[in-house]
Amino acid sequence: MVVREKILDMVVGCFKRHGAKRLDTPAFELKEMLTEKYGEDSGLIYDLKDQGGELLSLRYDLTVPFARYLAMNKVKKMKRYHVGKVWRRESPTIVQGRYREFCQCDFDIAGQFDPMIPDAECLKIMCEILSGLQLGDFIIKVNDRRILDGMFAVCGVPESKFHAICSSIDKLDKISWKDVRHEIVAKKGLAPEVADRIGDYVQCHGGVSLIEQMFQDPRLSQNKQALDGLGDLRLLFEYLTLFGIAEKISFDLSLARGLDYYTGVIYEAVLLQTPAQAQESFNVGSVAAGGRYDKLVGMFDPKGHKVPCVGLSIGVERIFSIVEQRMKTFGQKIRTTETQVFVATPQKNFIHERLKLIAELWDAGIKAELLYKNNPKLLTQLHYCEDMGIPLVVIIGEQEMKEGIIKLRSVASREEVAIKRENLVAEIQKRLSES
Amino acid sequence: MAERAALEELVRLQGERVRGLKQQKASAEQIEEEVAKLLKLKAQLGPDEGKQKFVLKTPKGTRDYSPRQMAIREKVFDVIISCFKRHGAEVIDTPVFELKETLTGKYGEDSKLIYDLKDQGGELLSLRYDLTVPFARYLAMNKLTNIKRYHIAKVYRRDNPAMTRGRYREFYQCDFDIAGQFDPMIPDAECLKIMCEILSSLQIGDFLVKVNDRRILDGMFAICGVPDSKFRTICSSVDKLDKVSWEEVKNEMVGEKGLTPEVADHIGDYVQQHGGVSLVEQLLQDPKLSQNKQALEGLEDLKLLFEYLTLFGIADKISFDLSLARGLDYYTGVIYEAVLLQTPVRPGEEPLGVGSVAAGGRYDGLALEEKVRTTETQVLVASAQKRLLEERLKLVSELWDAGIKAELLYKKNPKLLNQLQYCEEAGIPLVAIIGEQELKDGVIKLRSVASREEVDVRREDLVEEIKRRTSPALCIC
Numbered sequence: 009m010v011v012r013e014k015i016l017d018m019v020v021g022c023f024k025r026h027g028a029k030r031l032d033t034p035a036f037e038l039k040e041m042l043t044e045k046y047g048e049d050s051g052l053i054y055d056l057k058d059q060g061g062e063l064l065s066l067r068y069d070l071t072v073p074f075a076r077y078l079a080m081n082k083v084k085k086m087k088r089y090h091v092g093k094v095w096r097r098e099s100p101t102i103v104q105g106r107y108r109e110f111c112q113c114d115f116d117i118a119g120q121f122d123p124m125i126p127d128a129e130c131l132k133i134m135c136e137i138l139s140g141l142q143l144g145d146f147i148i149k150v151n152d153r154r155i156l157d158g159m160f161a162v163c164g165v166p167e168s169k170f171h172a173i174c175s176s177i178d179k180l181d182k183i184s185w186k187d188v189r190h191e192i193v194a195k196k197g198l199a200p201e202v203a204d205r206i207g208d209y210v211q212c213h214g215g216v217s218l219i220e221q222m223f224q225d226p227r228l229s230q231n232k233q234a235l236d237g238l239g240d241l242r243l244l245f246e247y248l249t250l251f252g253i254a255e256k257i258s259f260d261l262s263l264a265r266g267l268d269y270y271t272g273v274i275y276e277a278v279l280l281q282t283p284a285q286a287q288e289s290f291n292v293g294s295v296a297a298g299g300r301y302d303k304l305v306g307m308f309d310p311k312g313h314k315v316p317c318v319g320l321s322i323g324v325e326r327i328f329s330i331v332e333q334r335m336k337t338f339g340q341k342i343r344t345t346e347t348q349v350f351v352a353t354p355q356k357n358f359i360h361e362r363l364k365l366i367a368e369l370w371d372a373g374i375k376a377e378l379l380y381k382n383n384p385k386l387l388t389q390l391h392y393c394e395d396m397g398i399p400l401v402v403i404i405g406e407q408e409m410k411e412g413i414i415k416l417r418s419v420a421s422r423e424e425v426a427i428k429r430e431n432l433v434a435e436i437q438k439r440l441s442e443s
Numbered sequence: 444m445a446e447r448a449a450l451e452e453l454v455r456l457q458g459e460r461v462r463g464l465k466q467q468k469a470s471a472e473q474i475e476e477e478v479a480k481l482l483k484l485k486a487q488l489g490p491d492e493g494k495q496k497f498v499l500k501t502p503k504g505t506r507d508y509s510p511r512q513m514a515i516r517e518k519v520f521d522v523i524i525s526c527f528k529r530h531g532a533e534v535i536d537t538p539v540f541e542l543k544e545t546l547t548g549k550y551g552e553d554s555k556l557i558y559d560l561k562d563q564g565g566e567l568l569s570l571r572y573d574l575t576v577p578f579a580r581y582l583a584m585n586k587l588t589n590i591k592r593y594h595i596a597k598v599y600r601r602d603n604p605a606m607t608r609g610r611y612r613e614f615y616q617c618d619f620d621i622a623g624q625f626d627p628m629i630p631d632a633e634c635l636k637i638m639c640e641i642l643s644s645l646q647i648g649d650f651l652v653k654v655n656d657r658r659i660l661d662g663m664f665a666i667c668g669v670p671d672s673k674f675r676t677i678c679s680s681v682d683k684l685d686k687v688s689w690e691e692v693k694n695e696m697v698g699e700k701g702l703t704p705e706v707a708d709h710i711g712d713y714v715q716q717h718g719g720v721s722l723v724e725q726l727l728q729d730p731k732l733s734q735n736k737q738a739l740e741g742l743e744d745l746k747l748l749f750e751y752l753t754l755f756g757i758a759d760k761i762s763f764d765l766s767l768a769r770g771l772d773y774y775t776g777v778i779y780e781a782v783l784l785q786t787p788v789r790p791g792e793e794p795l796g797v798g799s800v801a802a803g804g805r806y807d808g809l810a811l812e813e814k815v816r817t818t819e820t821q822v823l824v825a826s827a828q829k830r831l832l833e834e835r836l837k838l839v840s841e842l843w844d845a846g847i848k849a850e851l852l853y854k855k856n857p858k859l860l861n862q863l864q865y866c867e868e869a870g871i872p873l874v875a876i877i878g879e880q881e882l883k884d885g886v887i888k889l890r891s892v893a894s895r896e897e898v899d900v901r902r903e904d905l906v907e908e909i910k911r912r913t914s915p916a917l918c919i920c
Contacts, residue, residue, distance in 0.1 A: 009533070009535060009536060013534070024819045024848055025843055025847070025849070026848070026849075026850065027818050027848065027869075028818065030510055030513040030514070031508065031513060032508035032513060032516075033501070033507045033508075034501050034502060034505035034506070034507070034613050035597065035599070035613060036613075037502065038501075038502055054560055054561075055561040056558055056559065056560055056561060057558075057561045059558070059601065061503065062502055062503060064502050066539075076499065077507050079499055080499045080500065081509075088510065095539070097565070109538050109539060109540075117853075121854065122855045125832075125851075125853045132840065132843070136843065136844075247836060250833060250840065251836065251840045252840055308499060310499065344533045345531045345532065345533055346528045346531075347531040360750075363629075363632070363751055363754040364754045367636065367754060367756055370530070370640065374529070375528060375531065376531070377530070378629075380623075380625030380629040381629075382626045382629075396531075
């Protein structure tokens with residue numbers, strides 16, 4: 009939990025730095041809110057039993073509830089973040105870090121704005137978070153729904169097969185082009201020539217020069233949709249360069265992303281593994297993803313009014329797994345409490361003194377503990393401090409009471425020093441601020 | 444055709460009903476229900492092109508938390524959590540659903556209020572009803588005997604919500620528990636110390652913590668002559684003493700619950716008492732009560748508790764109150780409940796308790812008077828002229844990279860006035876204004892939104908200047 013808290017603090021800190029407000033929604037929605045929003049994934053939604061009232065389902069992500077909130081409250085512009093659990097009925101494989109209940113950290117910008125500035129900020133945020141978490145090198149793949157659709161069209165894919173071919177292409181990050189090509193020809197009924205044309209495109213990835221290249225592509229440049237997408241990507245890369253992150257971004261024509269509701273730019277961040285990590289199957293897939301979805305709010309609004317949106321989701325569960333695994337590998341100890349001072353005594357019948365002293369510390373805002381024993385042994389108390397990683401001990405006994413002092417002991421160095429009772433709080437605060 | 448006409452008539456009647464309710468200013472909840480019925484009827488008439496068939500709302504008894512509500516909630520949770528941490532508690536989290544069998548048989552009559560998940564071919568699941576049973580499951584599963592933990596999370600009950608009175612179907616519980624065998628009353632005293640620290644820090648007004656003990660109550664009922672079988676039901680009558688008078692409670696016990704008037708009077712002698720440690724001493728001397736072993740145990744423990752509470756400096760906030768009877772199902776010893784106090788109408792009268800404030804209970808009763816910011820943005824990066832978007836993007840990126848909370852408007856050529864107004868509305872204290880002349884001179888204009896004073900700052904000094912101005916010790920925006 010402590011590891012989770014630190015990671016979440018970092019993520020939320022970044023969202024706040026970018027001026028986002030926080031939102032929370034209920035764990036479940038009316039079933040009909042979630043219907044027809046997730047395409048093939050709809051079968052993975054947890055339904056609540058019909059107990060005579062409204063039909064409900066557990067939320068599958070934080071994006072659809074956001075769109076519902078915007079429509080319900082007639083909000084036209086909002087920059088919000090939402091940290092919360094979502095639930096999906098897929099068969100979990102713990103190594104891949106995909107559980108049935110997991111935490112998502114979403115950041116979204118809703119509203120009609122000048123193009124690509126909010127989109128660029130989303131990517132900047134993703135970079136800040138992934139760098140800040142020090143997970144190693146990463147890359148963010150970027151593509152655009154319109155470029156994908158345009159590409160399929162000019163390659164000769166029948167519209168009815170767009171979706172099916174898309175989900176095959178999406179597998180290119182895990183399996184080879186040869187295997188994907190086989191799937192789309194043999195299983196999805198695409199002509200081999202068409203498949204080969206697709207192959208020419210989807211194996212391309214690069215920086216802004218690839219965008220220029222695609223602009224010149226004789227086939228693609230004939231397709232208006234693709235041109236719109238390419239134009240937006242070009243503008244996006246300009247802004248990403250100004251933000252200083254262009255070298256982390258890769259325009260990747262094989263990026264297809266599952267969810268139905270994306271309408272424009274889409275992106276996905278993956279960690280780059282060292283060969284050693286690859287051996288230990290650290291591969292956990294993408295750690296953050298998102299895109300633009302301009303039509304979702306319109307599906308909720310009674311008059312169909314659209315509110316364009318762009319956003320991202322940080323896959324914190326995968327990140328937790330990685331960080332926890334890493335801490336185990338390096339044998340790093342994790343403290344589960346933040347206690348700073350332990351109140352101890354070697355003497356019997358000193359419970360009253362300990363209670364008085366600890367109340368002084370709490371009232372001064374110091375994090376302190378004592379054992380719930382009237383007459384604990386000193387050694388037991390010191391062991392407890394070592395186990396829990398508590399850095400300081402205050403020891404009180406008969407001798408100290410007579411002299412009006414308290415012994416302050418550092419657990420790590422075992423050095424003890426006598427402090428006057430009235431100076432104790434100040435001395436502790438001084439030491440804590442120095443460490 | 445006749446069917447359709449009948450349906451249309453139903454729609455008309457239902458529509459009138461809704462209108463009537465609205466006129467009478469019936470509860471929002473009732474209106475919502477009738478509107479939903481109306482829409483269902485309308486839908487049966489046949490789908491209208493382009494019109495949605497559902498009502499845009501959150502499920503009954505639940506609500507969204509807007510940014511303003513979240514900002515308030517975060518402030519409150521920060522106070523509570525820092526207090527828990529100060530006392531060395533660990534935090535845990537558990538899944539929102541448990542195996543149905545884990546929750547079965549734990550909640551008595553309330554079990555019918557549990558939300559079940561649909562059987563979709565896997566394990567049978569239910570949404571958690573509280574945080575205590577999951578905690579017990581956690582301890583058993585991990586074979587733990589000693590732990591001091593807090594858990595803040597939402598729980599789910601298919602209650603009849605009265606949202607105007609703050610009762611929801613999805614709501615937060617904030618549990619702090621100490622599990623383990625320890626020397627008596629020290630952990631109990633720490634719990635009360637924590638409650639006092641939290642309620643003081645939240646600054647929601649004066650409060651009082653009522654304390655009682657289940658063994659004292661049971662002992663008291665026994666010596667007053669209450670039959671064993673009536674203990675629980677008499678308990679719930681006594682519990683109402685914080686809201687209604689003793690006369691009314693007595694009438695209920697005699698008239699509805701079959702106690703003899705003498706027994707009721709005996710009870711009355713005790714339950715109308717409350718006080719400090721002197722009351723504990725008094726009852727230890729009470730000829731009847733001191734004959735009852737249970738009651739004696741309870742009183743001795745309370746005596747010890749008060750000793751520790753005095754050492755903790757909070758004894759003046761604690762009241763030993765013999766009418767406190769809540770939640771007796773779970774508790775076996777000391778019980779406590781914190782109430783907010785209202786200043787009395789007539790001088791010399793005692794303050795009235797206006798409702799219990801349990802950790803994790805209602806937060807929406809709070810009304811903060813100061814302006815609540817929903818973001819923490821420190822600087823807006825603005826431009827005074829057109830065609831300065833690139834410069835704004837570069838500058839805001841510099842600020843983010845330096846850890847400063849900054850924003851810009853998503854417009855290529857925003858008007859300066861709009862940018863300044865945005866700052867005032869959002870409570871952003873500083874503006875960094877880029878202008879053509881300033882760019883040439885290598886400076887940025889740093890403006891305080893509150894004072895409207897502007898000063899030119901060299902580009903290379905800007906980050907430091909902003910940090911200086913926004914550092915917590917020295918906020919001079």
